[in-house]
Amino acid sequence: MAHIIVAVGCSDLVSPSDGAWLRRDGDEVIVGCYMSRQSWQLRCVDGVWTGTVGLCPQQQYHHHEHAGT
Numbered sequence: 001m002a003h004i005i006v007a008v009g010c011s012d013l014v015s016p017s018d019g020a021w022l023r024r025d026g027d028e029v030i031v032g033c034y035m036s037r038q039s040w041q042l043r044c045v046d047g048v049w050t051g052t053v054g055l056c057p058q059q060q061y062h063h064h065e066h067a068g069t
Contacts, residue, residue, distance in 0.1 A: 010044035019056035033057065 013022060013029055023030050029049065032039035033056035042051035 008047070010047055010049050013042070013049065016053055017056055017058075019058050 009027060012024065013031075016031065019034050021032050021034060023032075027044035029042040029044075030039055031042065031053045035057050038054060038056065040051060040053045042049045042053065044050075
């Protein structure tokens with residue numbers, strides 16, 4: 001007797017870069033940046049991850065104000 005195994009849902013994702021983190025909760029994934037507050041949400045729909053993920057900065061951005069001369 002043959003057994004058929006069918007996987008349901010989406011496969012695990014790999015973090016897009018060294019500067020990103022990933023958290024999965026069932027059919028939802030949040031990808032965020034360590035160096036900024038940017039994050040993106042993906043959702044598993046019919047076995048496919050839907051949504052977009054941007055790029056995280058590798059270094060934290062610092063804005064320096066210069067006093068008038």
